[in-house]
Structure formats: structure tokens, C-alpha cells
Amino acid sequence: MDFFADLFAVFGRSHPLLLHMPIGMLVGLGFVELIAVKRGHQPMARLYVFIAACTAVFAAASGLVLHEEPGYESSSVLEWHEWLGIATAAFACVCFAMRLVGAIKFYRIFLLLSVVVMIPAGHFGAEMTHGKGFLWEPFETSDEPEYVPPVLPKIPGNEVDPESEDPSDPVDSTDLTNASDPENGDKPTAENDQPQIPEPILASYEEHIAPMFAARCNKCHGERKSKGDLRMDSADAILAGGENGEIIVFGMGIDHPEGAVVIEESEIYQRLLLPLDDDDHMPPESKTQLTNSEIEFLRLWLEAGAPFEEPFELGAGKQVPPPTVKDPPKPDKPKPNPEEATSAANQATAVTPAVAPTEAAPQEALLALTNALIHVQPVEPGSTMLWVDFAAPAATIDDAQAHALLQPLQGHIGELSLARTKITDASLSQIAAMPALTRLDLRNTAITNTGLAELQGHQVLQQLVLSQTQVTDEAAATLQSLPSLHRLWVWDAKMTADGLAALRNSLPHVHIDAGDLSNPEVLETEGDLVFNGDAPLVDGPADGEAAPAVADVASLTPINTVCPVSGKPVDPKYSVVYEGRVIGFCCPNCPKTFWENPEACLAKLPK
């Protein structure tokens, strides 16, 4: 079934091929007939005219099929092309009919008509594929300087891997450190190995981003052509987006601060990172690609909130994971500054975010985890960092298994739960070597201080669950050495109240939950249920629903042993409190009688 659909689609796509046949044949026929008229020759053979008319019909038909494919939205150019193409085919058919019946004069008139109509049809078609004004472009004078892609200045931790630069892009390493003009300045000023905080280096949309768009994007998304209804040659047009909506997505204040660019949802950037062979990759595979430096420029511009007027920083001392086109890393992770983080271990705000690895996690390792029923997923869509949870096989996981499964994924693990597993301190050295680990759950394991000590100085660990472990007060030293830690759970560990207090004192910025923070008194002292002496206790709602449970009264001892209504023995389940006395009944119905006239019933009770 699908085969025919595919075949049909192929027919449509052969339009660019088929259309050349009627052009050649009809124009050729035109010349032949011109000469024939002049010299009084016979008209061309019917077979040739027939074939020419057929090709015109096929070309038009395939064009109509191609129109059905996505990406060909109606526009005036397309409409003109379509109707003129149909007209061409129609005239060609009539032309053949005239030839067939021998009306040579009309045959030649219609031939002329079809050629005359075909020329603008072809022109409009060409404009659709090559862009408006393609034909006369060479005559247009361009005074714009030749575009040279900008190169990111050398900032410690900010340089782009030279290996990953496009080798086909021979550009001198121009430097922007002291000159914002990308074509000037070739003396590097900031040294890689020099630990210093450089001055903020500024760039601007006008000087760096706009020329890049002009050179790499505007040929298809500009004045002449606006593929996907998108133009990128002005600020307004860029903000307006294209047929798929906005290309720069701004935060609405829910997940992202209002006004900030949500880079992972902004197609202006994400499309650059798609694999080259992806249909949505931009620029298209056959066009000049952006260099990594250019991509980085764009990212920094977006990160600054996509300012069109103000300059933006090229990151002073920021560490930027260089994007690679094959494996999109999570693009907008905040940049850590390792020096600052270590020195500020005791400051409340010093949190070092983890850096996602640039390459995706190895498939075999992921397969091994899922085979063992271990949950694994990216911490967020598109991230190379993983959340791994051993929930399902926890009871059978020991050190050796955990080691084997996690070893190939060391650098990728962002969140790890080994809760309820049989791991021991031996596993901690491996865990400590996970550079991107931000949350570790060791709840209900046999971990002790010894194992925990392996985590000493872990830079990015933010949340640590040690509830129900063997960790004692001596773990404080290790916990104090974790600069990014801000949430810690030690409920039901082996810590003493004093040790806990000391730990809280030494780590004022860490929220330490030991299960002792809520107000326990109220939880233990629930007041006795006091029944209103006048309210019927055992009286179901009128619409026949279940009576409220009275089980809690059963603990009270009635003052009587015989039901005051029926005279049968009392079942303590059916008791009411009346004027401070607990009165027992034999069944749920007797209390109703009781409430009708309590005093009369009470008179029957022993005093």
C-alpha cells in the first residue's frame, strides 16, 4: 500500500526533472516551425508534437503533486507558476489536437501561445527555488565587505577546540579582546595559562551577529526569499519568527526568568545543533555551515537575552562547554568558576553547577542498565547527563554489580539513587569520581563514615540523602568539605543530637533534615474525641449512607452492663457519651430510642 504512496511522492518530486522536457521540446518545436513558416516546409511530425504535449502534461501534473508536500505554502509566485504551468500544458494539448486534425495555422498559433506562457511559468518556478532576483543578481552592485566569520576571543576555559573547527573554513584567528572589529587585531592578549579575571569582552548584534546572519542565513531568510515565512534581516523580523512560530523563545517566568531566552527551545540555536543530515538542520547540508565560534557567538548573544541594541559580554572568565554539532550538549548550563567555588566553601551561595559531558552516553552501557531493569533517563530533554535509579532491582544490587553497570557512565551521571541496595563503602570511591553528580541518594544502605569520606571535596554534589545509613557525627568533616552541598538528609542515621547541632552550626547554609524539624508534640497528643452530649451518635444520614464509624468509642467502658432500651447485654461498640457518662447499648438501633427520651431511659439504669 505504502509503496504506491511513495511512488506517487516520487512522481511529484520528479517535477524539477520533468519540467525541462517541455521547455526543451516546445522551444525547439517553436524554432523548427519558425523556420518552416519562413521556408515553406512541412510542419513537424505529429509524433514529436504528441511527445512534447505529453511532457508538458506530465510536468504540470507532477508539479501539482509536489504542491501537496509540506513546505509549499501558497504564495503569489507559486500561484502564478501553477496556473501558467497548467496553461502551458493546456495550450500544448490544444496545439497537438490542431496538428492532429491538420489545422496547421491554429497549430502554430497555439504552439506560440504555449511557449509564450511557458517562459514566465519557468521564470516563476526558478524564483521559487533560487530566490527572487536570482537571474539578475550578478548585475547588482554590492558594496558590502566580504564576510569573515568572527572568532571567539581566547578566554580561560572559553576557547573552542581547534580540532572541531570546520577545517574548510580558513580564517585567521582574529581576536576580539581589545578590538570589537572582527577583522582587526591579531595579537592575543589574554593567555590561557594565566589565571586572571579578564575584563568583560563585549560584542554586539550590530557588529557580530547581524553580519553572520547576513552571510549565513539571509540568502534564504531575507528580502528576496523568506523560506518558512522567516526573515532574519531585521530585529523585528527575527522576533516575529516564521511559520513554526518564534525562533527565539523568551521565558514566561515559570521555569525561566521572564525575558531570558530559553535557549533549549529557541530554534534559532537548536537547529544549528541538529545532526547535519537532519532535515531540520540549518543551514541546509549543502550550504556553508556555521563555525563553532559563530555558534558560540550566537549562544552568548542569546544567553544575554538577545539584545539588539546593547552590547553583550563574551563571558569574562566563564567556562563554556563548546557545542559540537553531532551531539548537542545541554546548551545553557550555568557556568561554574572552580576557583571561586573552592574558596567559598562556607558561603551560602557557592554552588558549582555540574558540567554536562559533550558526548552522549554510550548506548551499550545504557542498554546494560535497562536490561537490569534499572531506570535511566536524561535529567532533562536533550541533556547528556543522566538520572539513574536502582529502584527495581535494589534488593539484589551489590558493589560489584553497581560498579560494572556504572563504570562506563561515570561522567554522565547527574542524579544517582542507590537507595535500598546492598552496596557498601567500597562503592563510594567510584561514586566520588563522578564529576557531574549533583544528587546522590544512599537512603537505607550500609554506608558508613569510611565510605562517605571518599566524597571528600566533591565539587558539584548538591543534595545528599543519608537517611537510614550508618553515618555518625564523625562524618561532619566530609560533609563540610562539599562546597556545593545545600540539602542533606540524615534522619535515622547514627548521629547524636549534639553532633547534629554542631553540624548545623558549621553548615548554616545547608538545609539538614533529620526528621526533627516539625513539631512532634501535636502529633503525639491528639485530644480525646468529645461527643456533644445532645447529638445522636449512631445515626446514619437520612439518605441511607453508612453510619459513621464508632470504633473509637469501643475503648471506653460503659457504666451499664444491660441495655437501657432492650434489656439485653451491652455491646461496648454501641456506646454514647451523655452528660459525661458512657452508656452502652446492645445494637445500633437502641441509641435512637435513647435520644428520643434520654432521661426516661436513664431512669432504668442502676445508679
Place this chain on the structure above:
Amino acid sequence: MTHSSENHDQQDHAMNRRAFLRRTAAAGLGLSVMGQSRVLAASARCVAAGGVLAGGLPAVPGGHALNDLQDPIANGGLHHAPKAKRVIYLFQSGGPSQLETFDYKPLLNERNGEQLPDSVRKGQRLTGMSGNQSSLPLAGAQFAFQQHGQSGGWVSELLPHTATIIDKLCVVRSMFTEAINHDPAITFFLTGSQIAGRPSMGAWLDYGLGSINRNLPNSVVMVTKNKGGQPLYARLWGSGFLPARYQGVQFRAGKDAVLYLQDPQGVTSESRRRMLSAVGGLAKEAFKREMDQDILSRLAQDEMAYRMQSSVPEAADLSQEPEETYQLYGEDARTPGSYAANCVQARRLAERGVRFIQLFHQGWDQHGGLPNAIRTQCRETDQASAALVLDLERRGLLDDTLVIWGGEFGRTNYSQGRLTNNDYGRDHHPRCFSMWMAGAGVNAGTVYGETDPFGYNIVADPMHVHDLQATMLHQLGVDHTRLTYKHQGRRFRLTDVSGRVIPELLA
């Protein structure tokens, strides 16, 4: 990028009636080539889109290969980074009165017995149960209210334990729903439509997010034992038109939490395994031929049942719980099937990674005799609900567990039936009621929304049922408009065609 529903569509396309007719037509009935091809081209695009989406993690080979073919995790079925990894929904079935619990209305006490003013009711419809009452006397709550915690949230004396954790809760006082009776209202809450047939919340989550613990069902339901009251139906945790493997599983009180899990007498575990493998092989053959979703569902459920033979008894075994648990949750927790015991069970399942855990506690439908009945209800639920939040918190689980407490609608500010000095009833009231949420990025210690002094209409920040669902999905990393499933020619979603994430609820 849309969600992986295209994957499923493609299978639906392969098997549904239209596909069959199309095939027949091609064989000889001779539909127009043009029209048919257009349809086919469209479906071919669908298939292509599914193929692109199916990147990411690999499917599992061997025993579970087919089960996991469409595991959404395999293509990272999330839209943004999640705050919540699981949900515990404490459903108070019957419609708890907001006026006796969280919505303090002293005016009702002042004007106790006066008629509900027409200027408040504004001619809005009442149920048939109180609509023909000759008088609609306002009824003040007979319980003292107090402000609690640093946030100063109002809680009545009926909920002393909940009051102690008020700083961890976000109380929504401005919930409203469209339904006025129990069945449509509860169906609306849990499936997004008043009319039965849609997938439940848990099924949507299973379909959209997949499982964390593949040894346990992804969606577990527990109903308090012997409560009676408004009926509950399996469709409230059913899969609707989603493949049957996404339906929730009910855990029962007592010896077998899930019935019929254990092998029949004389069947060993090995022979069971061999049988499942053999049947699985046949099923895969059948699936290749017929592309029928139900085959995969059956296979997935058989495998799940096999794994649950050991995982469920372990998870449901409360005998190892320390004495401290019962101090926290209350002595009730020793009684299997009680709400408190179910709360302990819910915590155990959360520890084990079950994605959606739902408790139902019936009996909040107090049309008459409300003061006594609501006392009982609160006593049965208050301590355990609060204990669950505290217990999750100290175990480091509250940060990524969303706890929701609430019923299907609220209750009227006037008395249904006779109002006496100490007794009254309240009818259904969909126009305002209270719920609370805790954990997983919820703005703790806040109150959202406001009702008028009569407790009848919402005056600020209304929150619709679909808003709650949208917000819940948002916390789970799901864009509620993009988690869709195509059924009978339309893409359905939990929030139907509306719903708004309420940012004020979120920290």
C-alpha cells in the same frame, strides 16, 4: 516536537477499520488513486516522524524487547526538566466540606440560620437534593479555626495534624469544577472528562513518562477498606483508549495485595517462565502479522505479573515496619486496609519508585449529620496524611514527590435538611472548594485563591480542574498540551482543550 503518540498512531493505522478498508479497496474496489494516495502520503509522513523520534535509548532485547519497544523513556518522553518524579494523590471521595476544614468563614457563624441571599447565589443551579428545599439556611462551621505555622494558614480543629505541617502545604481555596454530582465530578478530576472512557491520570503518566521501577505497576490504587459511601470504579484508574498496559493496579488489604499473582499449585516458577517465553514468542509473531496493540499489552502484563510475584509481596509486607512508623501514622496503621495503613503503603511504594500512587478514602458525602460524620472522616485521615508528608520529607523523597489532597467538589454554605443547634448537612457545591498540595517544587506555606465571605463563589484566582492537571503534569516535566494520543481521528489529552499551569503554586 510532539510526543511519541505517532509511534502508537502508526500501529493504530495499521490495524484500524479504515486501514482494513483501504487495503481491501486497493485490492479491487478501485477507489480513486489520487485521493487514496493523499491519505497514504499523510500516513507515510506520520511513520517518518515516528522514526525520527524513536532515537535515544535503545530498546531492550530479549524477554522484554517488545514491551519496551514503545517505552516512552526510550525517546525521552519529557518536555522539560521535571520537579516531581512521582505523585501521591490522597483522594477524599464524596466531596469534603471546605467550610469545616480549610476555608474559614466566620460570617456564616454570624448569620447562622439566615437565608442564603439571592445576591450571593445569583440563581446558580443547585442539585435536585436541596434545590427544592423551601429554605436554604446558612450554616456556620461548628468547629474552631486557628491560624497555624509561620505561614499562618487557617485550619480547623478537625485537622490538628495537618495544621502542624501547614508550612509545607500549598492550600488552594479556589478550586472549582463543572460537575455537580459524584460520578461525573470524580471522573472529571481523574480523567479530564465528565464522560467515562478517557484514560486516567496514572495511565497518562505511564504512557508519557514510563516506569521508574519496572518490577511494580506504574500506577497503584488503594481504597480504604469497609468505608462504603459513593462508589468507585476501576475506570478511575483505567487506561481508557490508551493501550491496556497503562492501567493502574489496585492493591488490596490483606494477604494478597494483588490477586492471582502466584503460580497455581503444581506450577513451578521455572515452568511459568518457560511458558511465558514461549507464549511471548508466539505473541511477537502475532504482533508482526496483525499489529494489534492488545497483543503487546497482554504480553507486557504477563511479564509484569511474573515480576510482581516477588516484588509485590515485598512491597506490601508491612511487618518489618518499625514501631516508630505506627507512632507517626497512628495506631490505625496497624489495621490493614485502613487509610493510615494505605498511607504507609503509599510511602513504601514511593520509596520503590512507583510513579502514581492514589489513595481513595470514601465517606465525605455529608448531606446530613455533617458534624459527627466529618469528625470521623478527619480522625481517620488527618494524622496519616500529615505523617505521610513528614515521612517522605525526612527520607529525602518529598523534594521530588508531589502530594495532592482533595475531593471531587466542595459543599454548600447552607444546610441541606433541617438546621438545628448542633446538626446540619451540606449539599454538593462545585463552585469553590479547597485542596492542598505538597512537595516537588510546590510553593510551600502559601494559600492560593479566595472565596467570598459566604464561601459560595470564588472572588480571586480561580483554579479549574484542568488547571490542576496541567500544573501536576508541568511539575512532572510534561507540557500538558503536548502529551497527546490520537484516537478516533482526534488527538486527546488529559486536559482536553483547556488547562493552564498556575505559576503561583510553584516555588
